[in-house]
Amino acid sequence: MLKIAIQKSGRLSEKSIELLQDCGLKIDTVQRKLIADAKNFPAQILYLRDDDIPQYVADGVADVGIIGENVMLESGKPVKVVKELGFAGCRVSLAVPKDRQYDGPEFFEGKKIATTYVRILQNFLDEKGISAEVHHISGSVEIAPNIGLADGIMDIVSTGSTLLSNGLKEVETVLTSQAVMVSQPALTAEKEEILEKLLFRVNAVLKAKGYQYILLNAPNEQLEEIIKILPGMRSPTVLPLAEENWSSVHTVIEDNQFWDVIDALKEHGAQGIIIVPIEKMVS
Numbered sequence: 150m151l152k153i154a155i156q157k158s159g160r161l162s163e164k165s166i167e168l169l170q171d172c173g174l175k176i177d178t179v180q181r182k183l184i185a186d187a188k189n190f191p192a193q194i195l196y197l198r199d200d201d202i203p204q205y206v207a208d209g210v211a212d213v214g215i216i217g218e219n220v221m222l223e224s225g226k227p228v229k230v231v232k233e234l235g236f237a238g239c240r241v242s243l244a245v246p247k248d249r250q251y252d253g254p255e256f257f258e259g260k261k262i263a264t265t266y267v268r269i270l271q272n273f274l275d276e277k278g279i280s281a282e283v284h285h286i287s288g289s290v291e292i293a294p295n296i297g298l299a300d301g302i303m304d305i306v307s308t309g310s311t312l313l314s315n316g317l318k319e320v321e322t323v324l325t326s327q328a329v330m331v332s333q334p335a336l337t338a339e340k341e342e343i344l345e346k347l348l349f350r351v352n353a354v355l356k357a358k359g360y361q362y363i364l365l366n367a368p369n370e371q372l373e374e375i376i377k378i379l380p381g382m383r384s385p386t387v388l389p390l391a392e393e394n395w396s397s398v399h400t401v402i403e404d405n406q407f408w409d410v411i412d413a414l415k416e417h418g419a420q421g422i423i424i425v426p427i428e429k430m431v432s
């Protein structure tokens with residue numbers, strides 16, 4: 150029996166369950182108890198807070214877990230990544246008030262930085278040889294500079310709109326993160342075999358449904374911004390529309406990225422957004 154820890158509720162839970170279901174595991178999701186058996190696979194699902202998962206996996210309470218790399222690195226626990234899952238993409242970045250001049254990480258020398266990611270931040274500062282005062286706060290990090298608590302912050306960024314609305318600008322990407330499956334370093338042979346079987350299925354699922362095609366109409370003056378938002382495989386195709394000063398933009402995006410970028414696209418005037426599945430892709 151392989152014990153798989155996933156987030157009970159939050160940004161990772163639905164995708165984690167979906168992945169396991171796509172791998173053919175029948176999981177009871179209606180009534181999320183702490184532990185549920187998969188009905189047709191030798192696995193048990195443990196629903197936990199994401200921050201607790203590294204510890205549980207390290208202790209062997211769970212054998213594997215699905216968490217953000219950010220949470221894994223911040224925990225410092227001895228778990229190993231067995232598969233990058235490609236969803237819940239985000240950055241952990243440093244940001245400063247947008248009117249401050251920023252020329253490089255030396256900006257932070259002697260300054261106060263608020264974050265929930267103390268370990269990741271300290272590692273970054275050590276690496277750059279910068280000494281700064283690190284303030285641990287557990288939520289609403291982005292308001293710290295406004296209330297005079299810090300000169301800058303380090304936090305999760307996905308589209309950057311939260312930073313923007315708090316008068317901050319992103320100045321350094323310290324980490325890029327995605328959901329990963331982690332395991333205990335030493336699994337029994339029996340568990341290892343079940344994990345292999347699961348990973349075989351995970352690989353097949355990720356490969357088959359990794360990408361979608363996005364089409365949208367955009368006002369020309371916003372094209373540059375919109376193209377920046379689209380995390381394409383390469384440069385998108387831009388075609389003029391019959392309506393003057395409007396273009397149609399087509400590109401391939403990763404399956405999971407749509408919901409992350411939709412708000413930002415709309416904010417920049419994108420209309421008629423269409424997402425279509427890709428049946429086959431040769432690159």
Ligand code: ATP
Pocket residue numbers: 156157158159160161197198199200216217218219220237238239305306307308326327328
């Ligand atoms: P829990 O109650 O389980 O502790 P949480 O509030 O800490 O949940 P969520 O907000 O659900 O965590 O985020 C879980 C993970 O999703 C993050 O650790 C990160 O890896 C990822 N993530 C991706 N995009 C974002 C985003 N825009 N904001 C926050 N987390 C994101």
Ligand code: ZN
Pocket residue numbers: 198199200
């Ligand atoms: Zn959490």
